[in-house]
Amino acid sequence: MSVHIMFGESSAGAMKWMLSKEKREEHVIEFPDSFAIGPIHELETEKGSDGRIQWFKDNLAIGDMAEYYSNEYESSFRQALQEIGDIPKDLLITIWTADNAPEQTGLRFVMKLLEDRENKIFVVNTNECFNKYCKPPDVFYTSLHTSEVSPDHLKIILEKTDNYDPISLDGQKKFVEEWKTLSSSEEVLRLWEEDKSIKSVSVDHLDAFIIYSARRLEWKYGEVFLESSRLVGDIIGHIEQYVGDAFIFYRIHYLIEQGKLEYEGTLGKMRKLRVKLP
Numbered sequence: 031m032s033v034h035i036m037f038g039e040s041s042a043g044a045m046k047w048m049l050s051k052e053k054r055e056e057h058v059i060e061f062p063d064s065f066a067i068g069p070i071h072e073l074e075t076e077k078g079s080d081g082r083i084q085w086f087k088d089n090l091a092i093g094d095m096a097e098y099y100s101n102e103y104e105s106s107f108r109q110a111l112q113e114i115g116d117i118p119k120d121l122l123i124t125i126w127t128a129d130n131a132p133e134q135t136g137l138r139f140v141m142k143l144l145e146d147r148e149n150k151i152f153v154v155n156t157n158e159c160f161n162k163y164c165k166p167p168d169v170f171y172t173s174l175h176t177s178e179v180s181p182d183h184l185k186i187i188l189e190k191t192d193n194y195d196p197i198s199l200d201g202q203k204k205f206v207e208e209w210k211t212l213s214s215s216e217e218v219l220r221l222w223e224e225d226k227s228i229k230s231v232s233v234d235h236l237d238a239f240i241i242y243s244a245r246r247l248e249w250k251y252g253e254v255f256l257e258s259s260r261l262v263g264d265i266i267g268h269i270e271q272y273v274g275d276a277f278i279f280y281r282i283h284y285l286i287e288q289g290k291l292e293y294e295g296t297l298g299k300m301r302k303l304r305v306k307l308p
Contacts, residue, residue: 065135093298255304
């Protein structure tokens with residue numbers, strides 16, 4: 031019997047659907063959010079959890095996402111923590127990750143939560159496994175997130191990794207030490223580096239790229255107001271990082287407040303808000 035820990039509702043949903051279809055009675059624990067954004071300072075403590083939850087309420091609970099981050103996020107996050115704490119000691123634990131900041135940060139956080147447990151722990155990198163077991167011939171594919179892997183491919187990866195060895199105690203300790211370094215920072219944005227490390231950066235780190243993207247769209251479409259959803263999509267399509275549209279939309283609002291973007295329409299509504307450079 032195994033329990034699978036996934037980061038993101040889409041990834042967890044695909045895993046649950048696949049396990050149900052294959053009649054595998056294995057449990058999925060789902061963290062609802064992206065660990066690339068939001069504070070993680072001392073997150074393994076109650077104070078740290080409270081601080082993260084409040085940051086989402088203060089910064090991302092706008093417009094269409096107001097209800098989710100004001101109410102639903104907290105219960106989902108605390109439920110995941112509770113389920114991890116309740117894992118029986120005889121169950122195998124598989125943590126699913128990929129080459130991105132949210133899942134790699136989440137991996138290190140969960141390793142900290144499981145630090146004193148006796149369970150055998152397995153780590154599956156869906157990016158590596160997809161290229162090893164699922165990709166078409168002569169094609170190398172870099173997924174930004176496990177959510178990009180289909181349920182059918184998750185099934186193949188699960189079957190191929192069933193005989194993997196659990197992570198060693200030294201490997202677990204290494205992840206825990208890396209978590210301690212990450213969680214000592216009070217920054218609220220993390221990026222995945224080419225050397226396969228996680229870098230904590232300032233909250234405004236992507237602002238210049240947002241302005242650049244707005245300029246690029248201006249060159250393409252002229253000096254007109256464009257739907258903010260189009261700007262968000264353009265940024266996500268070019269940034270090669272998985273930070274999520276909610277964070278980008280939050281920074282667009284900040285740039286509007288600073289007078290670096292003009293707007294018309296409805297603030298907080300991604301498809302009803304239009305922006306342009308001043």
